[in-house]
Amino acid sequence: MTLDLTARDRSMLDGEQGPSAAAAMKILLAFSNAIGAGGLLDVTGAHIDGCLYHGKAGLDFVERLVEGSGRVRVPTTLNVGSFDLIHPGMVKMPAAEEMPARRLMKAHLELGCQATFTCAPYQTRFRPEFGQQIAWGESNAIVFANSVIGARTNRYGDFIDLCCAMTGRAPAWGLHLSENRRGRILFELDVADGEPSDSLFVGVGLIIGQASGDLVPVISGLPQPRDEDQLKALGAAAATTGAVALFHAVGITPEAGTLDEAFRGQAPEETIRISRADVDQALARLSRVPDGTPLAAVSLGTPHFSHAEWMRLLPLLRAVAPGRGIPIYVNTGRATLTRLQEEGALDGTQAFGLIPVADTCTYVTTILERLDGVVMTNSGKWAHYAPGNIGVTVAFAEMRDCIRSAAVGHVVRGAA
Structure with a gap:
């Protein structure tokens, strides 16, 4: 498939805006073709998940972009790194590992990224707004942005998120598109909990993550959360045990005022009921440590x-x-x-x-x-x-x- 490119896209691809922009656009186009995207769209921000040092390849990739005078084109926040730069004495890391870990974090700053180093960019001044197209890495941030805020991003992994940031573009695909954001699997909760506990939201997240597969889950009967941190916990758990990048909680999240709205007028493909016992079981699997353990x-x-x-x-x-x-x-x-x-x-x-x-x-x-x-x-x-x-x-x-x-x-x- 040949994607329709704007004049600016072609300018980047042809190297007129530097070798790093050309490399980023070339990678982004290859990725877009591989996933069958119909085109590219503009993004207003990015969040990069590549600051955590996993080996030389990641560092080489970012440093090559720096050497080619690369710069991000949209406000770009950074996920956690391997090092606490605020409290360096706290990290117990051999010098041979510390040096590249620090260098990887610094290299992203040299590309013009913001020194946020947080997995919760939605807590910063760079929090997106409802409907904004963004390109975010980090599973909990992605599900929070899509679900709680109603911004739009797919689950972007290392390198692709940075290519989006450096081009200001993303594939017009997946959760960027309205038709892919409708709910497809229903979870009906029966978990009378008075004032809902944090662990309830964690347990529900664990269950829907395991059971949703690649379907967008809709949750009915979820108690009104105390604050968005309980929804953060739910989304993080769902993204940890599964591939959830968007959930709808009826009457709570912005694209699910009603059950009908969450499913865009269509019927769920599957319905799963969740009881309090199911939640307790899911939480019990997290740890089997008895009370009294040192x-x-x-x-x-x-x-x-x-x-x-x-x-x-x-x-x-x-x-x-x-x-x-x-x-x-x-x-x-x-x-x-x-x-x-x-x-x-x-x-x-x-x-x-x-x-x-x-x-x-x-x-x-x-x-x-x-x-x-x-x-x-x-x-x-x-x-x-x-x-x-x-x-x-x-x-x-x-x-x-x-x-x-x-x-x-x-x-x-x-x-x-």
Whole structure:
């Protein structure tokens, strides 16, 4: 298939705007043809998932673009890297690995990307608006942008997301197009929960991720969330256990005012009912650590903690007695961390074992002091990935139970 190109597209392809722009356009066109896109469309922003160092090939790719005087053409945020540039002494990494990891993060800045280094770009000033076409990498960011905001992006992987940023273009395909955004599988919830807990949203996300396949899920009966962080947790879990890039929650998310709107007037291809027992089962599979097990650490903020989550955490932290020596790592974006510091919100929290982590995440790099014990988290994504990534045993629980457990030195869950 030959794609229709604009004069600017051809100018980039012909090398008139530099070798890096030509390379990015050539790759983007090859990708677009491979997926059967009907054309290209303009994007207003990008989020790049290639800052995490996985080997020399990724660094070589970005440095080649830098050498060719490459620059991004739209506002472009950066996902987490392998290193906390704010707290460099916290990362335990051999120099042979640290140097390329740092260089990869720096090379993206040389392309004109923003130094956000967060998996939650929707918490920054670069948050897109409803209906905007964007090209984002990072699974939780993608599902949040599509579902909670109503912006439009596909699941772009390393290199393609950067090619979109450098050309300002993306394939007119998939979730960029209205006809592909309609719901196709229905999940009916029967989970009476009073004030809905964070873990309910995690559990629902785990289930729809596993069961949706490549169908856009619609959720009916989901309780009204306390805030968008609960929807963030749902989307992150769904994108972790499956390939979900968009979900519709009836009466909650912007493209699902009604069931009929979510399905665009068509019938669901399949209906799955979810009970409270189903949710409890899904959560139980995240960890089988019994209460009373000694605790090595707590890790929160995957995806990165928002300011609102910090405001819920800090009173919980100050309500318990410090002194057990259990570190509480909280992954967060540097913009959020700066705001907290300016507000004085973190003053005195070191006494409770609080350790903010920026620019990266504790399940992708060597930050935790101890990997030989149980680490407690309220994140479905962290609980899913950490055992395989860093070899820890995980206990999943609500945030308040994570903090209570750190205070007493062992896992406690449920009513105080």
